[in-house]
Amino acid sequence: MRLSRFERRILGAIVAVALVTLGGALWFGQGAVSEAYAVGVNQRVLDQLRSSLEVYQRHFVALREDAERTADAVAYDRRAQRAIDASDDAALGAFAEDALDRYPNVARVVALDPDGRERARAERAARLDEDENRLLVLERPAGDGGRFSVTLATDWEPFRAHQRAAELVEVYAQLVEGATYVSGFYTAVYIAFLLSVIIVALAVGIVVSRRVTRRVAVLASATERVGRGDLSVEVASDGKDEIAELTRAFNAMVRDIRTSRDRIEYLQRIGAWQDFARRLAHEIKNPLTPIQLAVQQVHRTYQGDDPRYRRTLDDAAAIVEEEIATLRRLVGEFHEFARLPVAALEPAELTGFVERALRGLEPEALLGEAAPTASAPALIVEVDERPTPVQIDAQMLRRALDNLVRNAVQAVAAAAPDGGGRVVVAARRDGASAVLEVRDDGPGIAEADRQRVFDPYYTTKSDGTGLGLAIVKKVVLEHDGSIECVAAPEGGACFRIRLPLAPEAA
Ligand SMILES: Nc1ncnc2c1ncn2[C@@H]1O[C@H](COP(=O)(O)OP(=O)(O)O)[C@@H](O)[C@H]1O
Ligand SMILES: [Mg+2]
Structure with missing residues (x-):
């Protein structure tokens, strides 16, 4: 399908308007997304939140390391070693009691012999409350093949806080994902909608401009024909729009030109015929009188008594008179025609x-x-x-x-x-x-x-x-x-x- 310049211009305008609309809408949409960012629903805040979870994680690692160190400190204490070497269970119990005093995060110390029997045990009931504290049991080998079991208590609070924070981050992550998805989804829907509007507008534009250009093209070729001298052109002008008006004006113009051309041609032709009539009238009129006089004289001056010749002369004179009268009338008409004022x-x-x-x-x-x-x-x-x-x-x-x-x-x-x-x-x-x-x-x-x-x-x-x-x-x-x-x-x-x-x- 070839497009005329006019059609290309109309379609270009449609596309330009559509693109400006699309651009504007996306820009405003972008603004709305930024608004959401400003309110705080965005990836950066999410990342920030996630890194704060890591802080908890590191804290937990530190807590664990501290627990391990405490367990080491208890199990590898020299007093404990001596009490084990001496198989002095009472001293071992005193040591354990002492360790509880020394380390506030230790809740229970149990010493076991190689067969797993309990040698000594010391504990603080308050610290063992599992609702208050998170309990961690660490075991360490004792010198004689026995073991120490050290129970460490840590306040639940940081774990619970971590749990809550993790849940919060989860919720927030969904929110951010949702916002991105929502804006992406709407952008896609909007672009699809606008593209279909553009396509429909283009189709309508082509149809409408086609109608206009086709009629203009008809007028243009009619004008060309008139330019070549063909004045019989008549363009069909149905409708009420400007082009129909233009077409009617064009037809009226061609009609006027045709009329005045016919008129000029006719007047020129008449002028030539008038010249001819003038010369004809002149040529005929001049000899009429001498002919008439000559015949009259012949008629009048005959003195002979031949009745047949007399009759012939009378007839000839009458015919000549009659024909000359007719010729005079014709000359009069030619004359009148030639000298129309x-x-x-x-x-x-x-x-x-x-x-x-x-x-x-x-x-x-x-x-x-x-x-x-x-x-x-x-x-x-x-x-x-x-x-x-x-x-x-x-x-x-x-x-x-x-x-x-x-x-x-x-x-x-x-x-x-x-x-x-x-x-x-x-x-x-x-x-x-x-x-x-x-x-x-x-x-x-x-x-x-x-x-x-x-x-x-x-x-x-x-x-x-x-x-x-x-x-x-x-x-x-x-x-x-x-x-x-x-x-x-x-x-x-x-x-x-x-x-x-x-x-x-x-
Ligand atoms: N009213 C009429 N009815 C029929 N024929 C006519 C009439 N008027 C004119 N014509 C025809 O047009 C011809 C030209 O007319 P005109 O120019 O007046 O010349 P003329 O009368 O000398 O013939 C006539 O010869 C006749 O054939
Ligand atoms: Mg007549």
Whole structure:
């Protein structure tokens, strides 16, 4: 899986935040452990306690050594040796009694002969109390093969103290071990928890940033296509976030560029056609008058009496007159097209303009030469009650409206020569634009032709010039408007003009 820079940055941020959290938590945790140390639950104190047990141990060793020395001192006393050598049991008893006086830690002295029989015995009952004292019996050989048994008494207290201390150290050792274990355990659990949080955050981060980057990448490639001049791009923009907004703005921008490019292209094309129309009008118009005059003169000056030739001349003169009239009309249209003025926009109210423009307009007068005898369709006006303020050149827009109505009347009359058809002119507000529509119930225009009907010289009529809609479109573009050809609800064609609403009302 390759990550984009944006994705790497987001994931880096997630990891950084997680690590800072982890570090902080461990630091505070460490603080808590130090706190425990400060209170005294730690290994050093434990070691200290253990070494104090050793002090007891050494004390016990010293006590034992002292006991051994005392036993030696008693057994190897010269008086004792003499009493044994002399087999003087009384002296031996006196010696033993004496030893008890001399050594306060000796509790009993017993002298035994080689057969183990008792020769003498001396003891202190108080010292022999086992509740008070810890008793240790040491034996030493006597000179004649007999033995001395010396019982030494040591106060129980240091042993008991040692016992208690040892128990305490044991308890404390568990405490220290527990504290270390507890903090270690919690650290491990915490790290594991945080790691799983990091993993989940990374997964979520990848998914979220993937969604964003994928859509940004789509936009980027669309931008590239626009850069290469492809203005047909449209990026799907579902959702409500900033990227969807950006996408919608992008689409609107491309649409605007497309519209203005189409507009520029159309105006350039129209400009070229206007040049052509001007030259054509000029070239045709000049020879018309001499031709007409010459034919008239030939017609007038014939004095002969050949009736057949006379008739031929009459016919020729009539045909020439007629064709010249047609040519003059074409020249007039070319001329009009070539010299379309620049629109001079003035504030006006669209519905009022439409009513004025259509008042006194006779559909019959618009029928044209191809079907002069057909019944004209009814002309219906549908205007919005709300005022629709616009900026228009009334004279030019009137000519455009005239051309549209003329086309509609002719199309309807051609399809229904016996009448009954209708042409609707509608004006209304629609959002930020004013709409002017000319609709009819005629044959309509095939989908494939709806673009090129606006091309100059495109016509399907025998007497048409194909200039009418070109003039209309040029006029509309000069009004900063747009025009489209769609299917009319009435069944025929619908030409829809959109003009910007005037600022004060928009
Ligand atoms: N209302 C309409 N219904 C059907 N076809 C139409 C209509 N308006 C225009 N057209 C078609 O568009 C062509 C071009 O119209 P236009 O530019 O006015 O030239 P012209 O009227 O001289 O033919 C017409 O020849 C016709 O085929
Ligand atoms: Mg026309």
